[in-house]
Amino acid sequence: MTSQADIQVSSSNIHTKHSDPSSDPSSDPSSQKAPLNLLKNLVPFLARYKLRMAGAMTALLVTTAITLSFGSGLRLLIDEGFATQSTDRLNQILLGMLVLAVIFAIGTIIRFFLVTTLGELVTKDIRQSVFNHVVKLHPSYFEENRSGEIMSRLTTDTTLLQSIIGSSVSFALRSGLTMVGGLIMMLITNPKLTMVVILAVPLVLIPMIVFGKKVRELSKRSQDRVADVGTFAGEMIQQIKTVQSYNREAYEINNFDKEVSGAYDVSKLRIRYRSILMGSAIFLSFFAIGIMIWVGGSDVIHGRMQPGELAEFVLYAMMVAMGVASISEVMGELQRAAGATERLMDLINVHSEIQTPEHPIDASSSKNGDIEFKQLSFNYPTRPDKPAIDDIQLSIKQGQTIAIVGPSGAGKSTIFELLLRFYDPQKGQILVNQHNIKDWSLDALRQNMAWVPQHPILFSADVMHNIRYGKPDATFEEVVEAAKAANAHEFIEKLPQGYESYLGENGVRLSGGQKQRIVIARAILNNPNILLLDEATSALDAQSEHLVQNALDRLVLSRTTLVIAHRLSTIKNADCIVVMDEGRIVETGTHDQLMQTSKLYQNLARLQFMTSAQ
Numbered sequence: 297m298t299s300q301a302d303i304q305v306s307s308s309n310i311h312t313k314h315s316d317p318s319s320d321p322s323s324d325p326s327s328q329k330a331p332l333n334l335l336k337n338l339v340p341f342l343a344r345y346k347l348r349m350a351g352a353m354t355a356l357l358v359t360t361a362i363t364l365s366f367g368s369g370l371r372l373l374i375d376e377g378f379a380t381q382s383t384d385r386l387n388q389i390l391l392g393m394l395v396l397a398v399i400f401a402i403g404t405i406i407r408f409f410l411v412t413t414l415g416e417l418v419t420k421d422i423r424q425s426v427f428n429h430v431v432k433l434h435p436s437y438f439e440e441n442r443s444g445e446i447m448s449r450l451t452t453d454t455t456l457l458q459s460i461i462g463s464s465v466s467f468a469l470r471s472g473l474t475m476v477g478g479l480i481m482m483l484i485t486n487p488k489l490t491m492v493v494i495l496a497v498p499l500v501l502i503p504m505i506v507f508g509k510k511v512r513e514l515s516k517r518s519q520d521r522v523a524d525v526g527t528f529a530g531e532m533i534q535q536i537k538t539v540q541s542y543n544r545e546a547y548e549i550n551n552f553d554k555e556v557s558g559a560y561d562v563s564k565l566r567i568r569y570r571s572i573l574m575g576s577a578i579f580l581s582f583f584a585i586g587i588m589i590w591v592g593g594s595d596v597i598h599g600r601m602q603p604g605e606l607a608e609f610v611l612y613a614m615m616v617a618m619g620v621a622s623i624s625e626v627m628g629e630l631q632r633a634a635g636a637t638e639r640l641m642d643l644i645n646v647h648s649e650i651q652t653p654e655h656p657i658d659a660s661s662s663k664n665g666d667i668e669f670k671q672l673s674f675n676y677p678t679r680p681d682k683p684a685i686d687d688i689q690l691s692i693k694q695g696q697t698i699a700i701v702g703p704s705g706a707g708k709s710t711i712f713e714l715l716l717r718f719y720d721p722q723k724g725q726i727l728v729n730q731h732n733i734k735d736w737s738l739d740a741l742r743q744n745m746a747w748v749p750q751h752p753i754l755f756s757a758d759v760m761h762n763i764r765y766g767k768p769d770a771t772f773e774e775v776v777e778a779a780k781a782a783n784a785h786e787f788i789e790k791l792p793q794g795y796e797s798y799l800g801e802n803g804v805r806l807s808g809g810q811k812q813r814i815v816i817a818r819a820i821l822n823n824p825n826i827l828l829l830d831e832a833t834s835a836l837d838a839q840s841e842h843l844v845q846n847a848l849d850r851l852v853l854s855r856t857t858l859v860i861a862h863r864l865s866t867i868k869n870a871d872c873i874v875v876m877d878e879g880r881i882v883e884t885g886t887h888d889q890l891m892q893t894s895k896l897y898q899n900l901a902r903l904q905f906m907t908s909a910q
């Protein structure tokens with residue numbers, strides 16, 4: 297069976313790189329129009345539910361046939377039931393219609409259930425496919441594409457597809473079938489009157505199309521304005537402390553008022569056009585029906601037509617008119633769905649530049665933490681002209697601690713990004729355990745390492761989930777042990793629900809030092825061979841600093857450690873210090889050696905390490 301992530305869909309129009317979408321007015325995810333043939337990309341997703349679709353189609357055919365037969369029922373009722381004054385015949389006809397009504401109701405229930413769940417299922421599958429793919433993409437993709445844009449594809453675009461597959465398409469099919477069936481029945485019932493109707497159709501349709509277009513345009517603008525309101529409120533809520541600390545509440549309230557009023561003004565205009573549209577549609581429809589009844593009524597008076605036949609005809613004409621109106625409405629929606637499909641497929645078809653090789657090395661055979669950088673050069677894809685790493689040569693033995701120091705922008709963090717294979721270097725190699733990291737499976741390589749970033753990253757979940765993140769199958773005891781080693785157990789115990797305490801978004805409910813210790817516990821639990829440690833620059837109070845330092849000392853034990861160092865104590869404990877500047881290694885040595893030989897190091901030491909907590 298094909299897994300959801302494996303589904304690759306052909307699209308003739310794939311853009312993997314996007315310029316800043318904010319400058320492109322057509323990038324609004326919910327309003328773009330696109331060629332309908334893009335909808336064919338949905339076929340693989342729909343194909344999984346063939347039975348459901350066949351069931352829905354059968355129910356649709358049955359209910360449409362019954363809808364059409366109501367016309368004949370009405371004629372029989374008038375011409376045979378009422379006109380012949382026969383109660384028996386009336387009962388028979390009504391009973392027949394009742395049976396049909398029951399079948400119609402059951403058919404509608406089945407169709408509605410199957411089609412709506414189909415929409416939900418397809419949306420769920422598409423969301424899963426897109427997300428499965430996105431989490432495995434190379435990180436530089438997210439630098440070239442705004443995260444808001446990607447999220448809006450996952451939510452807005454898929455929701456649009458859900459409403460379209462789950463209702464609009466079925467609505468269009470139903471209307472189309474009723475329209476064609478109604479037209480055939482009209483021709484059979486009375487060809488002359490059919491001609492009158494066909495001539496009257498443009499009279500009704502033209503104003504509807506003109507106003508309808510304006511209404512659609514305004515609803516798109518109205519949606520945009522509502523989205524602006526959301527963005528504005530979102531930013532203010534995120535920045536609430538800045539807003540309040542500068543006493544800007546009244547100012548922002550005023551700005552929000554403007555946003556909301558702007559959205560209301562557009563809605564008012566849309567409602568005005570819509571009211572005119574509804575009024576003129578009602579008037580013109582009645583006008584057209586009036587002409588039809590006048591022509592048909594004359595025929596009834598002159599005995600050229602039965603009254604029931606006229607009623608039947610009017611019913612069919614109304615069905616056809618409603619069918620035409622709803623199809624024209626659904627066409628616009630289908631175009632939006634095509635746009636949404638295109639954007640989702642663009643995302644699914646982006647090829648991840650960082651992949652596990654076809655035949656990765658057997659990582660279990662070599663378990664140690666030797667690292668070697670061989671003539672390594674790298675520039676970020678978005679900065680092709682400026683190397684972030686320039687011809688680096690460095691060999692680190694299992695168990696050594698290497699402190700990397702250098703001014704801001706020297707390339708220290710980039711070393712970590714390359715080791716974790718978030719990017720591949722343009723030149724040179726990185727060897728881990730004597731194997732090029734490109735020959736490792738990504739899982740094994742990253743399993744071998746733990747990364748403690750400068751700013752601790754916590755998920756909005758409980759303590760347990762956060763510590764266990766790298767080893768989800770760890771037992772409670774293992775987690776507690778790791779927390780103890782990280783000096784975190786004591787404060788975790790004091791939290792309201794201990795290890796089950798919810799930490800809030802990015803751990804807002806913890807102090808800086810506590811967050812760091814949770815992240816250290818996560819790394820300890822992972823028990824990596826290689827530790828990548830980005831020391832925090834922001835000073836903690838002496839007590840927290842001591843606790844964090846103590847936890848780090850335990851973490852570093854017996855592992856190969858690369859630490860971007862900001863504290864003198866770390867530097868002094870390192871086996872070797874690597875001084876970097878502008879992507880190059882400019883010096884290596886111990887603290888005392890470098891204090892003698894390196895001007896850059898002396899400066900760094902004076903400005904950074906001597907002033908920080910030791």
Ligand SMILES: Nc1ncnc2c1ncn2[C@@H]1O[C@H](COP(=O)(O)OP(=O)(O)OP(=O)(O)O)[C@@H](O)[C@H]1O
Nearest residue numbers: 439676678679684703704705706707708709710711
């Ligand atoms: N994602 C990125 N895209 C493009 N350029 C980047 C990216 N990340 C870093 N750079 C650039 O690469 C160079 C090295 O950055 P890096 O983050 O490795 O420096 P650093 O030594 O860790 O600095 P700091 O101590 O300030 O964190 C810098 O010039 C930086 O502007």
